[in-house]
Amino acid sequence: MEVDTDTDEGYQDEPNDEAEQGGGRSGDRVPRRSQSSTASRRRSPERASKREPAKPGRAGRERSSSAVGRGWEASRANRAKSGSFNNLDQLTIPIAPKSVTVAFLEEDPFATYNQHWVNEITDGRKSFVCLGEDDDCPLCVIGLGTRNMDLYNVVDMSGDEPVLRYIEAGPDLGDRIYERSQEELTKPLNQPGQYFVIKKAKKNRAFAHTVDAVNEDRLEKVSDLDPLDDEDVDSFLESLFDDSVVKRSTRRELQDVADEADDG
Ligand SMILES: [Zn+2]
Numbered sequence: 001m002e003v004d005t006d007t008d009e010g011y012q013d014e015p016n017d018e019a020e021q022g023g024g025r026s027g028d029r030v031p032r033r034s035q036s037s038t039a040s041r042r043r044s045p046e047r048a049s050k051r052e053p054a055k056p057g058r059a060g061r062e063r064s065s066s067a068v069g070r071g072w073e074a075s076r077a078n079r080a081k082s083g084s085f086n087n088l089d090q091l092t093i094p095i096a097p098k099s100v101t102v103a104f105l106e107e108d109p110f111a112t113y114n115q116h117w118v119n120e121i122t123d124g125r126k127s128f129v130c131l132g133e134d135d136d137c138p139l140c141v142i143g144l145g146t147r148n149m150d151l152y153n154v155v156d157m158s159g160d161e162p163v164l165r166y167i168e169a170g171p172d173l174g175d176r177i178y179e180r181s182q183e184e185l186t187k188p189l190n191q192p193g194q195y196f197v198i199k200k201a202k203k204n205r206a207f208a209h210t211v212d213a214v215n216e217d218r219l220e221k222v223s224d225l226d227p228l229d230d231e232d233v234d235s236f237l238e239s240l241f242d243d244s245v246v247k248r249s250t251r252r253e254l255q256d257v258a259d260e261a262d263d264g
Contacts, residue, residue: 089241091156091165093173093209099199101214101222102154102167105236107181107188110153110166111243114146120261128257129248138251138258150174153240155232157195157223162232166241173200173209186213192233197222 094100114130116139130146131137140146152167169177180186186194193216200207216227228236249257 089165089245091154091167093167093198093200095207096199096201096210099158099197099222101157101195101197101219102165103157103162103195103228103233104189105153105155105164105233105240107190109150109169110241111151111246113149113243113246115149115170116140116144116146118144118257118261121257128254129246131249131251131254135251138254139261142258142262144261147171148174150177151241151243151245152177152189153236155228155236157219157225157228160224162225162228162236164236164239164241166245167198172207173198173211176209176211180211180213192216192230193227195219195223 091100091102114132116128116130116137118126118128118139128139130140133140148171150167150169152169154165154167156163156165167173167177177189180196181189189196195214195216197212197214198209200209202208214222219225219227
C-alpha cells in the first residue's frame with residue numbers, strides 16, 4: 001500500500017512524523033468490521049429504492065444508524081487503545097487522480113494553530129505547535145517561521161462506511177477550504193446534501209490542493225455510500241473532534257528542539 005504523506009508547502013514527510021513518535025504505524029488499527037455491517041452501508045438499488053424522505057425519528061432506520069453507531073464505538077475504542085489520537089483519525093489527502101470524498105460537519109475549523117516545521121531534525125517528529133511569540137516560544141526565538149493550520153471535522157465517505165475524521169489543513173488546503181466556505185454556492189460548508197472531493201497534485205516542491213463541491217444527487221459518482229441522512233449526521237455531531245487532538249509541547253520540550261536545531 002502506498003503510504004501517502006499529506007504535505008503541502010513542500011514538507012515531504014509531514015503526517016508520518018507523528019506516527020513515528022507514537023511508536024510507528026503498527027499496521028491496521030481500525031477494527032475490522034463484519035461483512036454484514038459493511039454491506040448495510042453500501043448502496044444497493046434495493047435499499048435506495050426503499051429510502052424514504054429523511055425525517056427524524058421515523059421507524060425503520062435502525063440498520064443505518066446502528067452501522068454508524070458501530071463505527072463510532074469502533075473509533076472510540078480505537079482511540080482508547082492507542083492512548084492518544086492516532087493518525088487514522090486524520091484524513092489523508094491522496095495524490096490525484098485519487099481523491100477523498102467528505103461531508104463537512106461544521107462550517108468553521110474546530111481548531112486553528114501555528115505550526116513550526118523543523119527541517120534540521122532528521123529522525124522523528126518535525127512539526128511542533130508554536131507557543132506564541134508572546135510566550136517567548138523557543139522556536140520563534142531561534143527564528144523559525146510558522147504556518148497556519150486549520151482543523152475540520154468531516155465525514156469520510158470514501159470507504160465502506162462513513163467515518164468521522166479530521167482534516168489538518170496547511171496553508172494551501174486551508175485556503176481552498178476557506179474559499180469554498182465564502183462562496184455563495186457552497187456556504188456554509190456543512191449544508192445538507194453537500195459533499196466535497198479533495199485531492200492534491202505536486203506543484204514545484206509543494207502540493208496544490210483542489211476542493212470540489214458535489215451535490216448529493218451526484219454523490220454516487222465519487223462514493224460507494226448512500227448520502228448521509230439527518231440521523232447519521234446527528235450521531236457524528238455527538239462525537240466531534242476538539243482541540244485536544246492538537247499535540248502541544250511544553251516549553252522545555254520546545255527548548256530541547258530549538259537547541260538541537262541550532263546545533264544542526
Ligand atoms: Zn513559535
